[in-house]
Amino acid sequence: MSTALHDQIRSFILENYLFTNDPSALALDDSLLGRGIVDSTGMLEIIYFIEEQLGVKVADQDMIPDNLDSVNRIAKYVQSKR
Amino acid sequence: MCGIAGFFFDDRQRSTEDTSLRAMIGAIHHRGPDGVGFHVEPGVGLGHARLSIIDLAGGAQPLANEDDSVWITYNGEVFNYVELREWLLTRGHTFKTHSDTEVIVHLYEELGDRFVDQLNGQFAFALWDRRQRRLLLVRDRAGILPLYYAEFPGGIAFASEVKALLAAKWIKPELDPTGLDELFTFWAPVAPRTVFRNVMQLQPGEMMIVGERQRHKQTYWSWAFPTQGEHRRAPQGQLQAELREVLADATALRLRADVPVGAYLSGGLDSSSLVALLKEKVPDTLHTFSIGFDDADLDESGFQQQVAARLKTQHHHMQCSHEDIARNFPATIRHAESPVLRTAPAPMRLLSGSVRKSDIRVVLTGEGADEVFGGYDIFKEAKVRQFWARNPSSAWRPALLKRLYPYLDITSAQSSAYLREFFGVGLDNPADPCFAHLPRWATTAQCKLFFADEWRAQIDGTAVERFRSGLPRMQSWDAFNRGEFVEARTLLPSYLLSSQGDRMLMASSIEGRFPFLDHRVIEFANRLHPSYKMRVLREKHLLKETMRPSLPSEIVGRHKQPYRAPDAAAFLGDNAPGYVKELLGADRLKQYGYFDPGKVSRLIAKLQRARVSAPRDNMAFVGVLSTQLWHATFVEGCGDL
Numbered sequence: 001m002s003t004a005l006h007d008q009i010r011s012f013i014l015e016n017y018l019f020t021n022d023p024s025a026l027a028l029d030d031s032l033l034g035r036g037i038v039d040s041t042g043m044l045e046i047i048y049f050i051e052e053q054l055g056v057k058v059a060d061q062d063m064i065p066d067n068l069d070s071v072n073r074i075a076k077y078v079q080s081k082r
Numbered sequence: 083m084c085g086i087a088g089f090f091f092d093d094r095q096r097s098t099e100d101t102s103l104r105a106m107i108g109a110i111h112h113r114g115p116d117g118v119g120f121h122v123e124p125g126v127g128l129g130h131a132r133l134s135i136i137d138l139a140g141g142a143q144p145l146a147n148e149d150d151s152v153w154i155t156y157n158g159e160v161f162n163y164v165e166l167r168e169w170l171l172t173r174g175h176t177f178k179t180h181s182d183t184e185v186i187v188h189l190y191e192e193l194g195d196r197f198v199d200q201l202n203g204q205f206a207f208a209l210w211d212r213r214q215r216r217l218l219l220v221r222d223r224a225g226i227l228p229l230y231y232a233e234f235p236g237g238i239a240f241a242s243e244v245k246a247l248l249a250a251k252w253i254k255p256e257l258d259p260t261g262l263d264e265l266f267t268f269w270a271p272v273a274p275r276t277v278f279r280n281v282m283q284l285q286p287g288e289m290m291i292v293g294e295r296q297r298h299k300q301t302y303w304s305w306a307f308p309t310q311g312e313h314r315r316a317p318q319g320q321l322q323a324e325l326r327e328v329l330a331d332a333t334a335l336r337l338r339a340d341v342p343v344g345a346y347l348s349g350g351l352d353s354s355s356l357v358a359l360l361k362e363k364v365p366d367t368l369h370t371f372s373i374g375f376d377d378a379d380l381d382e383s384g385f386q387q388q389v390a391a392r393l394k395t396q397h398h399h400m401q402c403s404h405e406d407i408a409r410n411f412p413a414t415i416r417h418a419e420s421p422v423l424r425t426a427p428a429p430m431r432l433l434s435g436s437v438r439k440s441d442i443r444v445v446l447t448g449e450g451a452d453e454v455f456g457g458y459d460i461f462k463e464a465k466v467r468q469f470w471a472r473n474p475s476s477a478w479r480p481a482l483l484k485r486l487y488p489y490l491d492i493t494s495a496q497s498s499a500y501l502r503e504f505f506g507v508g509l510d511n512p513a514d515p516c517f518a519h520l521p522r523w524a525t526t527a528q529c530k531l532f533f534a535d536e537w538r539a540q541i542d543g544t545a546v547e548r549f550r551s552g553l554p555r556m557q558s559w560d561a562f563n564r565g566e567f568v569e570a571r572t573l574l575p576s577y578l579l580s581s582q583g584d585r586m587l588m589a590s591s592i593e594g595r596f597p598f599l600d601h602r603v604i605e606f607a608n609r610l611h612p613s614y615k616m617r618v619l620r621e622k623h624l625l626k627e628t629m630r631p632s633l634p635s636e637i638v639g640r641h642k643q644p645y646r647a648p649d650a651a652a653f654l655g656d657n658a659p660g661y662v663k664e665l666l667g668a669d670r671l672k673q674y675g676y677f678d679p680g681k682v683s684r685l686i687a688k689l690q691r692a693r694v695s696a697p698r699d700n701m702a703f704v705g706v707l708s709t710q711l712w713h714a715t716f717v718e719g720c721g722d723l
Binding site: 015016018019020033034036039041042045065 | 503504524525528531532678680681682684685688692695696697698
């Protein structure tokens with residue numbers, strides 16, 4: 001289910017990694033790593049985004065693909081920490 | 083070094099246009115400002131722009147043998163010409179000059195096509211055998227000097243630079259989609275391809291035999307390695323002595339010149355080793371040249387000063403700012419004749435310009451040592467990935483990668499799952515000859531996201547598949563050696579020695595010489611077991627141990643720092659030159675048709691607001707800007723913007 005949070009996360013990734021505003025370019029379950037959308041520096045930027053735009057501090061042990069590798073996973077992680 | 087150009091018509095009756103040849107040589111005047119020469123006869127034209135290095139008074143070209151039956155126009159140096167000349171004199175040949183060039187025509191008379199095996203040097207030349215009506219085009223073993231050609235209806239033209247081919251008007255300047263695809267994968271198209279449609283280049287170690295309606299290529303030398311289990315092993319002290327001897331001789335040979343010789347000094351192991359070897363041969367005043375950057379992460383000035391002080395050289399340092407790079411980037415692309423994904427060539431051109439202001443006309447550089455002695459991180463990375471591939475489910479094997487890339491620790495993104503995604507490309511096939519390079523190529527290829535859809539549709543297949551299909555069989559070689567071969571076939575000749583090497587040196591009429599690429603050094607190193615190159619994860623082991631007594635310990639012990647220059651940041655400040663905004667604007671992007679204007683505008687916006695500048699965003703930006711510059715320069719015919 002797409003919520004405002006999902007849309008916000010997807011927009012950030014579309015704008016910063018796929019350089020488009022076309023939502024069809026990224027499905028909510030698409031793997032960011034598997035599709036080569038982010039690299040190691042990209043992960044750093046996503047963490048900045050979560051902390052500063054979404055207001056959730058990401059602990060070291062949480063920086064794993066289970067939490068960060070798709071729009072759905074990031075949204076789920078952020079909701080669990082709010 | 084010099085510039086050469088010429089042509090061959092299949093119809094020997096076709097009238098030869100002297101004016102075309104003059105236009106071709108005129109386009110590469112910077113390669114040889116000391117004189118021009120032409121030889122024209124029915125069906126054939128040879129032209130030459132001369133940079134005088136050896137036999138200043140007598141080395142004019144094109145030149146011929148005793149009876150004018152063999153002619154040559156030649157770019158480069160044969161360093162063992164003294165010994166070859168002595169041998170040819172004993173065989174009864176008569177010399178008109180003392181140049182290394184004349185040695186080649188007599189050697190050809192003596193040995194036929196195998197003459198090239200005897201040459202130790204860096205060269206690209208055309209040799210015309212008028213009796214047999216055959217033209218030989220020859221490029222040196224490592225690909226230090228360039229040699230391009232283009233076929234047109236009824237003939238073939240050749241030249242040191244593409245701009246000379248364009249000047250003859252037989253071909254139109256057009257960007258080749260497949261060439262650009264390779265550049266956005268390997269950093270440069272792989273020979274014989276170039277970024278120009280219908281313009282090809284000889285591969286390193288290749289000879290092309292041109293006759294009437296006949297073209298035939300043959301490889302006379304290639305990087306080769308022993309079958310696994312047959313590498314050379316010997317006591318390390320013995321190998322160090324042998325390496326020192328062959329390197330010292332390679333360096334001494336490259337001091338043969340009738341003009342003053344200096345050296346580039348980056349502050350790394352390779353150039354520092356070279357300067358140490360040179361200092362033994364040039365005990366008085368040795369001039370060294372280096373470049374520094376305001377960005378502390380990229381600057382090596384401290385190491386450069388340390389080596390210069392220890393070896394007592396006359397050191398010349400120049401500082402390169404963001405503005406210097408941005409202002410000089412259009413001229414850099416005009417000389418490189420290719421888009422680039424890094425700005426690194428621009429400072430190299432400024433450095434050669436600073437050499438030109440001194441009396442020095444020849445510089446020795448440490449280029450090639452990383453390929454010959456195993457210096458790149460990619461070789462370490464591949465070693466860890468090979469180790470990991472034996473047990474792909476292991477969590478701790480890939481953790482060794484953290485030793486290579488300590489910054490991964492910062493993010494905690496170092497969990498095996500992340501490492502698997504970043505470095506696990508191709509893990510299922512460790513025997514793939516491209517195994518070592520797949521992660522790097524996959525990262526670079528992300529820059530193709532910015533290609534316009536219509537442009538992308540013109541690309542023929544995938545770059546990696548095309549490259550793989552052209553590789554020789556090397557399954558019997560050690561994986562380390564396969565990685566070295568791929569490196570020597572791709573980045574070394576097509577980018578490092580070309581866009582960042584020959585072109586940036588010749589832009590200022592400075593000759594570069596490369597002792598680590600003496601074929602005897604390469605062959606010595608290629609026979610060695612890989613453990614002499616990479617000891618566990620310690621790069622260039624044998625070279626380090628060989629040079630340790632001559633260098634400060636900090637230089638031998640420091641981690642390799644790749645040469646890099648400021649990228650996108652140089653073009654995005656308030657002082658950015660007007661051409662940047664103009665060429666990256668939606669109108670111009672749409673007009674040229676290579677890139678998607680919407681995506682490029684988002685990339686620029688991201689780089690302007692980013693606090694962490696991702697390497698691949700930087701590469702994409704420089705790739706887009708330089709491709710736009712390439713089009714403006716070569717297709718639209720703009721001068722420097």
